[in-house]
Amino acid sequence: METKLTVTTGTLSESRRKFIEKAGASLLLGTLGVSFFTSCANSEDTNPSPPPSNSGSGIAISGNTISIDLTIQTRLATSGNWLLIDNAKVLVANINNSYVALTSVCTHSGCSDSWTFSNQRFTCTCHGSVFDPGGSVLVGPARDPLTSYRTSLSGTKLTITK
Structure with a gap:
């Protein structure tokens, strides 16, 4: 016994067609909007501190060497504090009374x-990349580590060599 299939063809009414077009466009725009705003979100709330000022205050830059007088930059002498040296493009932090220095040029977009700096992590606030004190990437979008520089302490003088 054979079963006959009946196919009915037709067109959508004008009002249904417009409804489907508008619903599809709204769904597409809503999806794009949500993905845009969530891509900029950062789930980690670390309550970071802004960089302290370093203008004219015991910092000398000569070629690839940066000298910091800790009797003038007293904040940096305390563990957990940090400094962004704009002119040299260097981040320096005191972590458990040891000093680390990294390039301040983010490897994601420059x-x-x-x-x-918070919880022993440097965060580039341009796009949210997070780095550990050794410069390794903890959270992207950056994929490459920050360059690390040699530090040495002699009395109250901290020297960073690029």
Whole structure:
């Protein structure tokens, strides 16, 4: 016994067609809007501190060497504090009374003056990349580490060599 299939063809009424077009466009725009705003979100709330000022205050830059007088930059002498040296494009932090120095030029897009430091993590606030004190990437979009520089302490003089 054979079963016959009946196919009915037709067109959507004008009002249904417009409804489907508008619903599809709204769904597409809503999806794009949500993905745009969530891509800029950062789930980690670390309450970071802004960089302290370093203008004219015990910092000398000569070629690839940066000298910091800790009797003038007293904040940096305390563990947990940090400094962004704009002119040299260097981040320096005191972590458990050891000093680390990294380039302040983010490997993601080259931002160099928009950083925070909290919980022993440097965050480039341009796009949210997070780096550990050794310069390794913890959170992207950056994929490459920050360049690390040698530090040495002699009395109250901290020297960074690029």
